[in-house]
Amino acid sequence: MNISAIKHLSVEKPILIISESLVRENIRAMNKKALRNKVLFRPHFKTHQSATIGEWFSDEGIHAITVSSLDMGLYFAEHGWNDMTVSTPVNPKQIHRINELAAKISLNLVADNHYTIQKLNESIQSRVGLFLKIDTGNSRCGILPGNKEEIMRMISACNTNPDLHFAGILIHSGHTYCAENQTEIAEIYHRDKTFLTELKDYIEHVTGNSIMLSIGDTPGCSLVEDLQWADEIRPGNVVFYDLFQWQLGVCSHDQIACVMACPVIGVYPERNEAVIHGGAVHFSKDYLLSDGQQIYGLCGIADENGTLQIQENCILEKLWQEHGLVSMPADQIRRLNPGDVVYVYPVHSCLTVDAVRNAITTEGKKVEFMLK
Amino acid sequence: MNISAIKHLSVEKPILIISESLVRENIRAMNKKALRNKVLFRPHFKTHQSATIGEWFSDEGIHAITVSSLDMGLYFAEHGWNDMTVSTPVNPKQIHRINELAAKISLNLVADNHYTIQKLNESIQSRVGLFLKIDTGNSRCGILPGNKEEIMRMISACNTNPDLHFAGILIHSGHTYCAENQTEIAEIYHRDKTFLTELKDYIEHVTGNSIMLSIGDTPGCSLVEDLQWADEIRPGNVVFYDLFQWQLGVCSHDQIACVMACPVIGVYPERNEAVIHGGAVHFSKDYLLSDGQQIYGLCGIADENGTLQIQENCILEKLWQEHGLVSMPADQIRRLNPGDVVYVYPVHSCLTVDAVRNAITTEGKKVEFMLK
Numbered sequence: 001m002n003i004s005a006i007k008h009l010s011v012e013k014p015i016l017i018i019s020e021s022l023v024r025e026n027i028r029a030m031n032k033k034a035l036r037n038k039v040l041f042r043p044h045f046k047t048h049q050s051a052t053i054g055e056w057f058s059d060e061g062i063h064a065i066t067v068s069s070l071d072m073g074l075y076f077a078e079h080g081w082n083d084m085t086v087s088t089p090v091n092p093k094q095i096h097r098i099n100e101l102a103a104k105i106s107l108n109l110v111a112d113n114h115y116t117i118q119k120l121n122e123s124i125q126s127r128v129g130l131f132l133k134i135d136t137g138n139s140r141c142g143i144l145p146g147n148k149e150e151i152m153r154m155i156s157a158c159n160t161n162p163d164l165h166f167a168g169i170l171i172h173s174g175h176t177y178c179a180e181n182q183t184e185i186a187e188i189y190h191r192d193k194t195f196l197t198e199l200k201d202y203i204e205h206v207t208g209n210s211i212m213l214s215i216g217d218t219p220g221c222s223l224v225e226d227l228q229w230a231d232e233i234r235p236g237n238v239v240f241y242d243l244f245q246w247q248l249g250v251c252s253h254d255q256i257a258c259v260m261a262c263p264v265i266g267v268y269p270e271r272n273e274a275v276i277h278g279g280a281v282h283f284s285k286d287y288l289l290s291d292g293q294q295i296y297g298l299c300g301i302a303d304e305n306g307t308l309q310i311q312e313n314c315i316l317e318k319l320w321q322e323h324g325l326v327s328m329p330a331d332q333i334r335r336l337n338p339g340d341v342v343y344v345y346p347v348h349s350c351l352t353v354d355a356v357r358n359a360i361t362t363e364g365k366k367v368e369f370m371l372k
Numbered sequence: 373m374n375i376s377a378i379k380h381l382s383v384e385k386p387i388l389i390i391s392e393s394l395v396r397e398n399i400r401a402m403n404k405k406a407l408r409n410k411v412l413f414r415p416h417f418k419t420h421q422s423a424t425i426g427e428w429f430s431d432e433g434i435h436a437i438t439v440s441s442l443d444m445g446l447y448f449a450e451h452g453w454n455d456m457t458v459s460t461p462v463n464p465k466q467i468h469r470i471n472e473l474a475a476k477i478s479l480n481l482v483a484d485n486h487y488t489i490q491k492l493n494e495s496i497q498s499r500v501g502l503f504l505k506i507d508t509g510n511s512r513c514g515i516l517p518g519n520k521e522e523i524m525r526m527i528s529a530c531n532t533n534p535d536l537h538f539a540g541i542l543i544h545s546g547h548t549y550c551a552e553n554q555t556e557i558a559e560i561y562h563r564d565k566t567f568l569t570e571l572k573d574y575i576e577h578v579t580g581n582s583i584m585l586s587i588g589d590t591p592g593c594s595l596v597e598d599l600q601w602a603d604e605i606r607p608g609n610v611v612f613y614d615l616f617q618w619q620l621g622v623c624s625h626d627q628i629a630c631v632m633a634c635p636v637i638g639v640y641p642e643r644n645e646a647v648i649h650g651g652a653v654h655f656s657k658d659y660l661l662s663d664g665q666q667i668y669g670l671c672g673i674a675d676e677n678g679t680l681q682i683q684e685n686c687i688l689e690k691l692w693q694e695h696g697l698v699s700m701p702a703d704q705i706r707r708l709n710p711g712d713v714v715y716v717y718p719v720h721s722c723l724t725v726d727a728v729r730n731a732i733t734t735e736g737k738k739v740e741f742m743l744k
Contacts, residue, residue, distance in 0.1 A: 068694045091635040092711035116710045141638045263463040266513045281726045285657040322440045338488045339464035354653045
């Protein structure tokens with residue numbers, strides 16, 4: 001990320017710096033892969049929650065999106081997005097909000113149980129598509145792919161209300177985040193392909209209708225070449241990537257498209273540490289583990305061209321509510337004064353963006369976010 | 373916490389439930405202790421960030437507060453608070469915002485280095501009080517108490533601008549949070565007392581002026597009886613407490629004054645788990661460790677009177693961005709349906725409140741927060 005255009009920025013409080021050019025490259029690369037595989041790219045907008053960044057997707061021809069809550073859906077509907085999937089399973093107490101959103105746009109919902117589908121059946125007033133969530137090993141939400149009797153019972157339940165349309169099956173292979181290496185991620189996708197194409201064929205055979213197969217997580221969609229067996233992919237984190245994806249081998253460090261700029265508020269050469277204004281309420285508390293040490297971020301230092309280079313020996317080691325503790329080599333500490341800026345790559349960009357909601361681009365343009 | 377007045381609440385999305393009566397009791401108890409010890413109670417408002425809860429403090433006669441950022445200071449100034457300390461050390465790039473706030477209210481700042489004090493000296497235009505931060509073992513910010521030469525140099529530097537008034541010395545003994553038991557917390561306070569009363573006497577002797585000694589962290593202020601050696605105390609978390617304080621032995625479970633209400637979105641009896649809408653963007657990711665297991669929250673179940681009782685076998689075990697995974701005994705899982713509400717006590721109330729900013733009282737009253 002090149003920060004030369006903003007290197008004299010006076011940082012009053014923690015702010016996220018976003019490289020528009022890197023974000024656009026990340027979007028383009030994933031979109032090309034989707035086109036190669038003839039799948040729809042329906043990016044997850046929970047990572048950025050930003051109307052500004054939504055426009056960059058729109059510039060690349062993206063028209064369908066994923067969101068993680070009805071509030072987020074309503075925000076993006078207000079910004080012109082009219083085809084979306086809310087991927088967090090339905091809370092039946094939100095039916096009136098679902099009807100509100102479904103009246104405005106083309107909406108898909110996700111459920112994994114008969115009870116919720118029954119509730120939707122009783123109350124849906126505008127057409128919605130329903131995806132059944134399948135659990136292929138993540139053990140969060142979803143019905144097991146072998147449980148065909150229950151799957152068919154749920155699909156049948158969809159069809160008693162003409163506004164509730166069974167759209168297909170959907171997975172989130174979040175267990176790719178726990179993979180030890182890239183081979184393991186490829187193996188997860190290979191198993192998913194086997195389970196899901198078999199299940200899709202079965203459902204299409206029984207119902208006589210063709211259905212969608214929706215997949216999506218950034219590690220798998222970034223690393224696996226063959227995605228043709230799916231109909232759509234929903235990666236979100238790809239827009240920024242982060243240290244977690246970097247550690248997992250999913251991206252290179254120069255694909256990471258956001259960094260936190262934090263003012264220094266204390267310098268302690270005697271312990272090779274600085275304290276920054278930038279804490280848990282800005283970074284969130286996700287961490288990497290390295291030799292048993294928790295790492296909440298790594299600093300970037302600009303080279304002579306203004307391009308940030310990750311410094312693996314400049315570590316955000318501790319976070320309190322508003323403070324962060326950075327350890328760094330003696331020669332770097334000696335150059336710091338309170339008021340100077342430290343750039344810190346976040347471990348988990350989705351949570352950092354959600355927490356900080358205050359950003360500019362490397363060209364100094366303001367980025368708009370959904371309000372909390 | 374008694375939730376009988378809101379037991380039929382339809383929970384559309386995660387919401388924090390606050391017991392006004394417990395909050396008022398927690399405030400009153402700490403205020404009484406401050407009065408017994410003849411110290412000023414200057415509560416840290418970073419925990420709640422709420423004008424509504426600020427009024428409950430005001431009702432108890434509290435008039436001076438602590439905040440953790442200038443933004444928070446400006447928010448509470450707009451709500452009538454006119455005596456505050458910003459406890460996060462000064463970022464010299466915020467001088468114009470400091471001047472803006474100092475023109476409106478009685479403001480104290482914190483610094484621990486000559487460079488920052490010099491910057492303040494050059495630019496402060498309205499009277500501010502300056503506290504020197506002393507590091508008594510927390511190893512975050514602060515100058516070591518034995519470094520008297522540098523301390524006196526900084527105090528001298530305060531006095532070249534008549535608007536910059538040296539107010540005293542300030543500590544945050546955050547290392548009480550790492551104590552193994554209550555005895556260790558008492559020992560930390562005993563050492564603090566020794567260091568700081570000696571330092572205070574020294575400064576008063578050299579300068580000929582009396583100064584303030586400001587201390588504050590919730591574990592110490594809650595557990596230690598003798599606080600007379602200080603002039604003011606600044607605990608924040610005391611307003612709600614949380615599971616962390618409970619595990620540390622600082623509060624009883626029935627002093628915890630907030631709980632998250634989260635809708636169930638999936639029920640999995642085969643693995644004794646439920647998934648709730650309630651994730652890292654609501655709870656934050658602070659955790660307790662219990663036998664090596666990370667615990668992000670514990671559920672409360674209402675007894676026949678509507679009083680929540682902590683269930684140590686109902687555990688928020690995993691958090692993703694919007695989802696949380698709760699494990700619970702089979703008989704409880706069997707009673708759950710999607711749309712039902714699970715009450716989860718947060719591990720760290722400060723971060724949960726900062727993340728969720730959506731709350732009602734147990735009587736159903738809306739609680740207002742500072743916007744992010």
